[in-house]
Structures are given as structure tokens and as C-alpha cells.
Amino acid sequence: MKIATWNVNSLKVRLPHTLDWLAVNQPDALCLQETKQEDSKFPLAELQQAGYQAVFSGQKTYNGVAIISKTVPEDVMYGLPNFPDEQRRVIAATLNGVRVVCVYVPNGQSIDSDKYQYKLAWLTALQNWLKDELVRYPKLVLLGDYNIAPEDRDVHDPQAWVGNVLVSEPERAAFRALEQLGLRDSFRLFEQPEKSYTWWDYRMMAFRRNMGLRIDHILVSEALVPNCTACSIDRSLRKLERPSDHVPVVADIV
Structure with missing residues (x-):
């Protein structure tokens, strides 16, 4: 299975891409945010x-997630059952015996905002739900825009980002809590180039200067780790006209 995640930042605009x-x-599945x-x-x-x-859960102007696949998705679930929310941020389905969970984690805006507290509460709910989901589906992949750079090496300039969302310790702790459930960062299963990022601001020629963050991730359950043979970031889409500010992450699972 070749499976990918990509924050398209408007599917209407990015449909040709x-x-x-x-x-x-030709991926077997592509998760969109x-x-x-x-x-x-x-x-x-x-x-x-x-x-x-495709299965999808969207709303006008904001958010929205989808799973695009070559096979018909089964046992589709929309939203977090333990976190009632009008924002469309989660969709899950089973593809060829693998549970695929597509998430768009809240951004958080700033660490002193209500949106930051919402983000942390949302992440806690995700973690609690996944505990049971991993029991039901030992073969599980959690893909999406996490809006978290897990480590300083995932940030172009860690000092410049001190005190900001996406890199704060509570957010990183939430990411580690997901790993402690038995999920592994597929990108870090392999040797990777330094300064590998998935998002660059549209401003300040950030992409050209590689001023990015790695905030889009594919986490695989322990049962799938031996079958994960590669994970990479496809930077090519960021070079197109009217690109998303994110690029796809792709994992191969045999």
C-alpha cells in the first residue's frame, strides 16, 4: 500500500494538482486536509x-477532510465520538484491512488563546479514542496535518519559534503521547535529509529559503512498522503555480 497525506488548502483551487x-x-490512498x-x-x-x-467530511471555507482510495472504503467514521464538534477534522475508514485515520489537528493560533486550549483538549480526546481504536484495529495509520513540529530538527529556526504554537512543549508532549500508544513516526524510521519540511509560509520567500516546518505526519502502528519500507516528502507540488503551502508525505507499506 502506498499511502499519502496532503493539506491541499482548498481542494477547489488544488483539484488540478x-x-x-x-x-x-498512483497511491492506494490519499488523505486530504x-x-x-x-x-x-x-x-x-x-x-x-x-x-x-472517496469519503469526505467538509464545510464551507474552513477545515474539511477526505480519504481518496482505489478500493471502496469500509466502516467509515466521521469525527471524534468522544469530542462533539462542528469542525470537520476527522475521518476514518478501513482499506484492505488497514485502518486509515485522517486528521486535521487544530492550529491553536497562539499559546495564550482559547484556540490553543481547544487544540490541547482536542489532542487529548484523539489520544483517548485511539487507545480503543488500536485494540480494534492493530493495523492502523494516523495521517494528516498535525500542526505540530515534534522536535527542533523539524523547525528551520527553533529559536525564532520559541513561544509560538506548533512547537510548544504541551503540543510536543501530545505528539509523544500518541507515540506512547504504540504509533511510530514513519518518516523517522528511515535516514532522512537534514532540514526536511512539509510546510512553508507563503511570505518572505520561505520555500525558496527553505524556512519550513515538518508538521504533516504519517504515524503507523507497531504491527505495521515491519511492513513500512519507505517514507518521503514530495516537495515538487510546492513549486507549481498557486500551490498549497503544504506538500504531500508518502509512505510505502508492503
């Missing part, structure tokens, strides 16, 4: 014409 990327890379589309406007017909099925 998405279709081209699917055609070239920030689709920013109501379900009635989701481009299901276009994806089906490209040979893919």
Missing part, C-alpha cells in the same frame, strides 16, 4: 473518473 499527482504517483468544501461540492465525479473512490 490533486488529479495530476494521483495520475503520476483543509478541503474547504461543503460535501455537496466535493468533486467525487472527477475523482471517480480518475479511478478513485
